[in-house]
Amino acid sequence: MKHKLRKPRLIICNVPEEITIANVTTVIKAQNPEIEMNGEVTANFRYKTRKENYNIVIEVGLQTRKQILHSKLKIGWEICKVEDYLLPTRCYRCSRFNHKNSDCKGEETCPH
Numbered sequence: 001m002k003h004k005l006r007k008p009r010l011i012i013c014n015v016p017e018e019i020t021i022a023n024v025t026t027v028i029k030a031q032n033p034e035i036e037m038n039g040e041v042t043a044n045f046r047y048k049t050r051k052e053n054y055n056i057v058i059e060v061g062l063q064t065r066k067q068i069l070h071s072k073l074k075i076g077w078e079i080c081k082v083e084d085y086l087l088p089t090r091c092y093r094c095s096r097f098n099h100k101n102s103d104c105k106g107e108e109t110c111p112h
Contacts, residue, residue, distance in 0.1 A: 007059040009044070009085040010068060015054045016076040021046050024056055024075075031074045035067045057085050 012024075019027055021043040029037055040061035048054055060068065073080045088097050094106035 008065045010058050010060060010082050011085040012056045013081040014078060015056050015080060016078055017054060019075055027075055037064050040064055
């Protein structure tokens with residue numbers, strides 16, 4: 001079985017409330033003409049922070065990622081901060097990273 005490479009994920013911080021997952025790609029394309037997107041942007045999910053702001057996580061292609069990170073992303077009346085979205089997976093059995101406890105081959109250790 002050949003593994004497929006995942007597309008990079010980006011997090012867009014402080015997105016206005018009226019921007020949803022359904023319309024975020026069209027808004028980015030309309031308000032940021034300097035970024036060339038070839039249909040390779042998909043919105044994954046949106047969540048609310050403790051400060052009552054909204055963040056949206058999107059998947060993009062490699063070239064689009066470089067362009068977005070090196071420019072200012074305009075959404076609505078805001079210039080939004082964009083970062084790579086990275087979530088490490090951690091095993092709760094051996095306390096090491098990049099695998100889950102169902103795939104663990106190490107021995108059980110105390111997490112403290």
